[in-house]
Amino acid sequence: MKGRKILLAEDDQMLASLLQFWLEKEGYEVNVLENGLEVKESLTQALPDIIISDIMMPYFSGIELVDHVRNEVNSKLPIILISSASNDENILNAFELGATDFLSKPISPSELLVRVSRALNTVSKT
Numbered sequence: 001m002k003g004r005k006i007l008l009a010e011d012d013q014m015l016a017s018l019l020q021f022w023l024e025k026e027g028y029e030v031n032v033l034e035n036g037l038e039v040k041e042s043l044t045q046a047l048p049d050i051i052i053s054d055i056m057m058p059y060f061s062g063i064e065l066v067d068h069v070r071n072e073v074n075s076k077l078p079i080i081l082i083s084s085a086s087n088d089e090n091i092l093n094a095f096e097l098g099a100t101d102f103l104s105k106p107i108s109p110s111e112l113l114v115r116v117s118r119a120l121n122t123v124s125k126t
Helices: 013-025 036-045 062-071 088-097 109-125
Strands: 005-009 029-033 050-054 079-083 101-104
Touching: 005 013, 005 036, 013 029, 013 109, 029 036, 036 062, 050 062, 050 109, 062 079, 062 088, 079 109, 088 101, 101 109
Parallel strands: 005 029, 005 050, 050 079, 079 101
Antiparallel strands: none
8 A cells, every 4th residue: 555645634733643653654645634624725736545534623524524525526535534522423424425434533553554455445446
């Protein structure tokens, strides 16, 4: 998976740095953005291979991001949502809008890496 581009949307700078470290250690290129507006703007420039986004983002939530990518950007790129607010309604809403996967915080490094790899492999085969 070396060189695959990940857009990481996380407003908690400490967690973002940790996730970035784990992902870059595996050979991914990681672009970290801190709020939904930055993410939306970034998607007008270039699409990553996968998006990992917190649900609770300033200005533009992770759930709104899924809807935006699927309906306005018109892309099927994988989107993994993460959240400490892992209530069933959030999870179901995310999947109904087209999220690829969901991870609850705290995040296990090995689980994150497996899910990212699986999501990218699934897209590669379609």
